[in-house]
Amino acid sequence: MKSPAYYLRRMTEIGIGGVLSNAFLSLRHKAWAGSQSIWWGMRSRRPPGDPEFLSKTTGKWDSVQSLLRHLANRPGSSFVFPHDAQSASAALFKEKQPEYVANVISTADAICRNEIHLLGQTYRFPQGVDWHTDPVSGFQWPFWHRSRYVSYLYSARRSADLIVYWELNRHHFLITLGIAYWLTNDVKYVNAFGSLTQNWIEKNPLQHGMNWYYPLEVSIRLLAWTAAFQFFRASPAFMERCGSAFIKSLWQQADFLSGHLQIARTKKDTPNNHLIAELSGLFVVASAFPEFASAQAWRETALQFILQQADGQVYPDGMHREQAIGYHRFVLELMLLVLMRCKRDALPQERDLAPRLEKMLEYLLFSVTPAGTVPTWGDTDYGKALGLGLEKDFWDVRPLLSTGAALFNRADMKYVAQNLDPETLWLLGPDASNQWDALRARAPESASGRFPHGGMYIIRDSWSPDTDVAYFRCGPFGLGGAGYCAHAHCDLLSLVLWINGQPLLVDSGTYMYSGEWRGHFRLTHSHNTVMVDGVHQGDPKRFFGWTRVSNAECDRWDENSVSGRMTPVNGVELRRRIFHPQPGVWELTDSAKCGERGAHRLEWFFHLAPGLEVVVGEHVCSIVKDSRQIGTISIPDGGVRFEKRSAWFSYDYGVKLPNAQIYAVWEGELTETDADFQWRFDFTAGATDTGAINAKSA
Structure with missing residues (x-):
């Protein structure tokens, strides 16, 4: 119950008419909710009897048991999985x-x-x-x-x-x-x-x-x-x-x-993974149980809107627009179920869905780390369509690439997937084993990849397990723009970096969808990027969505360099350039300028993979693993102050692990001429100290 002071304050803000209008709307909603509760309370106390339920079927059965016997005798492949015997x-x-x-x-x-x-x-x-x-x-x-x-x-x-x-x-x-x-x-x-x-x-x-x-x-x-x-x-x-x-x-x-599909609830919604999940479930049930009288209408409605959402939620380059790779995976799994059913039933919609899903798989193909996982960009609730892989690592997408290899005859996906996954056998049926065996694995023609619509740029030396690979987030903030973007994070111009086949810079993850830590993992300081004047890249709503958002745009990319710029903050234009001159070495240059001369503050955050430690030196940080120096990170000159801090990393839902963070700050005057801040990551043999380092000093 709100206090009288609250209502007095609201009266001064919106007037007595506004207060009365809000009170009326609140009472109307409570009356509606109360009537719904009473009506459905009476309905729920009486489960449907056999005659009532059978009236909702196509009318060919005189009892529920006869319907069940009919379903038992249908081919197994007419349900979800193409397995009959x-x-x-x-x-x-x-x-x-x-x-x-x-x-x-x-x-x-x-x-x-x-x-x-x-x-x-x-x-x-x-x-x-x-x-x-x-x-x-x-x-x-x-x-x-x-x-x-x-x-x-x-x-x-x-x-x-x-x-x-x-x-x-x-x-x-x-x-x-x-x-x-x-x-x-x-x-x-x-x-x-x-x-x-x-x-x-x-x-x-x-x-x-x-x-x-x-x-x-x-x-x-x-x-x-x-x-x-x-x-x-x-x-x-x-x-x-x-x-x-x-x-x-x-x-x-x-x-x-x-x-109760999302399309029917409110015009204010921005359809996202929820709607695709709802439509996919309805389509699969309707396809599996044509005996339900409404099944044909359900199936047609679901398929119509699935095709619309495939266009509306997935960029032409294959990235899901929510900018959260966990939901990219979730949506892909759901739509693969729809595609497989379309193929079995020879539906023409297969021709529209298949190319889009192959593109979504290509995005995962290039996003794979040397460990077979993908970076933890954006939100995730670790949701899966069916969970056939039991408790496999959620971030390991090789089971999906296994399915993509057999489904689309992709030798490059087989190369990265390495093994035929049991999920593939369930989804594609027994023939998948022969399709897999007949496919000769071949490394992707290109080691690097770019996805300009979604804004992901990947620089990789090779497909060997000891390769270097960088992932650069430079594109739209999220799905729907300001007011929406439910599952996006403040990770524009952020860099995830693996060197010599090992993780160095990591995305901090999600951790939880509620509580005091919810905002911490979403904001700028939890990503490997730059913050201007203490202003985050977006203003978060309490749990989901953002009231103000930034965007980024790539202005140059090739197979060993990329650069992009972000929406100006307080008049400051920020540009980040990444250059990879040789294996083990990465150079990062952040440039800042302002059309109107003035004092500003820049802050950098670099989140190291768990298990790595930092030894701070003069304009250099030594990176230590198992008490041995494995490389160095050189700090920019020009008044940049830096220190080691403790941070948090979350790989699994509800679990956070401590990790080291390099924090740096610069305060000074910016003009219309670029001020450059250059970082160098050197993990070559020359930067490696073969002697042991006292871990306590880190």
């Missing part, structure tokens, strides 16, 4: 992917014990899973109609982060149980699946609880349910135990999703 698929995976098979069975056995692995951590539920409690903090979400969460979600009353909670309710672990059942025929996996899904259905009635709030979450859960159903549908134990409740709930969730 259970025994043949099991034999294929046991022959080609024995380690994966062992991992699946071990993970599924743990799930049977209510031990579920989520975002790098294992959570145990000895009393059964509580679908309304955050596994990390123990915070219990109030059980309301979904309309009541609008003002609650980001208020002070909420004391828990949502990501792990929602990851639990996305139900990717149900697919793991399904795969384990296909591999072993062990009914214990059917029983675990039945217990978990039936309990979820009972505890999450229609439109009640946080698991109905975001249509995105409903969609990802539907993908998991549809994929798992393919594995369990023919099991007598499944049909008897929970088949009827499962198929009814799946229909309810799909029907809900169809009426």
